[in-house]
Amino acid sequence: MNAVGVVDVGSTNLSYAAATPAGEFLTAVESEPTRPDELCTQLERVVETLTAAASLEAVSIVTPGLVDADRGSVRRFDTADGDVIERIEIAAPLRDRCGLPVFLENDCTASALGEWRFGAREDQACVIQLTVGTGIGGGVVERGRLLRGETGGAGEFGLIPVAPDSRLESAGVTGAWEAFCSGRGIPSYVRHRYRVDEVWDENAVGEFRETLAADEEFAAPAVFEAAAAGDPFAQTCLDRVNRYNAVGIAALCNAYEPGLVTLGGSVALNNADWFLEGVDRYLEEYLFVDRPTIRESPLDEELGLYGALSVALERTE
Known part of the structure; x- marks a missing residue:
């Protein structure tokens, strides 16, 4: 795997980049406000932007809420205002649109994997x-x-x-x-x-x-x-x-x-x-x-992106 599109969906903002398995960002990290009511459409546009900038082999997305990783959907998305959106299908529509494997994981859970692979862990x-x-x-x-x-x-x-x-x-x-x-x-x-x-x-x-x-x-x-x-x-x-x-x-x-x-x-x-x-x-x-x-x-604001990358590496390994 040479490049992965990594997306960190936050309750307030969404950031994204293309990255190598070694943790190098191939593009600048971009950020924009999260639009929960049209999240799948927003993600489709983000993936189109990333595929135009790099030769991606997979897309990995981390998001808040209760995530069904096997199905590739969010069972419960908590917005910044405290509202709840039930069931957002993400992986299947994106996979149909971009023709790439799409992985989905809870953002905080994935961040732990990012910390293990790329962060402060020693022995x-x-x-x-x-x-x-x-x-x-x-x-x-x-x-x-x-x-x-x-x-x-x-x-x-x-x-x-x-x-x-x-x-x-x-x-x-x-x-x-x-x-x-x-x-x-x-x-x-x-x-x-x-x-x-x-x-x-x-x-x-x-x-x-x-x-x-x-x-x-x-x-x-x-x-x-x-x-x-x-x-x-x-x-x-x-x-x-x-x-x-x-x-x-x-x-x-x-x-x-x-x-x-x-x-x-x-x-x-x-x-x-x-x-x-x-x-x-x-x-x-x-x-x-x-x-x-x-x-x-030490991964600071990019922790979620490293988490998304780590999820892709774990699934493909």
Whole structure:
């Protein structure tokens, strides 16, 4: 195999390139907004662009949601707005259109395979890749084998319950990790805590408190900005998020005993020092196994593309 078209479908943006099996990109990595309601049409156009630029032998696509890899479809696609699109057929229409093998895998699960082949792994036998972005997901690779689960649904790390007594939930799971600590969950958690928590500094002032009092919409970066500016309520909330992250990572470590945990996703990478320091502060309280190495993925924003490439190599091998 000389070239593979690799596509990383995110809830917000979609990126793509042509790559060699050695991990070299033959084209520039292009990006554009994801259009969930016409995803298959968008992917057809992307593949046409890639086939015009390189002599492809396969196409490999990674996407959020519940993926039926054998059928080549997405059973449930979660949009950036929190909406759900049921059943998107991808592989068959693309295969008919371009005449090439088309592989499909969950993006976070595939990223673990990308980390194993192209990322930070040295001599570790078990690697966990944890993506903390719009949601939380990831994957486990042990001795080169990606753990997919009974029906391909493994790696939904964001649904680990870290606060079972809370009223917050994600995908129907009460107290789910991503309901508190993901890019979508942090603002929701902060609003919830503002409404129900009576123990916070009433003298805290500033734009962030005014935003909360007015119940205005805001995203996760606003919470980090308020905390950096000294807002005590934002700082208290993010400290609790740190603890929940430690609980979630410890649960993964106790279950799989990895030698390496790598971090990806916008929340973890854009706030790397905060994330790593917070996990370091609380992890030992919940950890049974030996502490693994925990670090940012060196593959950065291309992690999903390397994951797609690794899926193609795994399927063809």
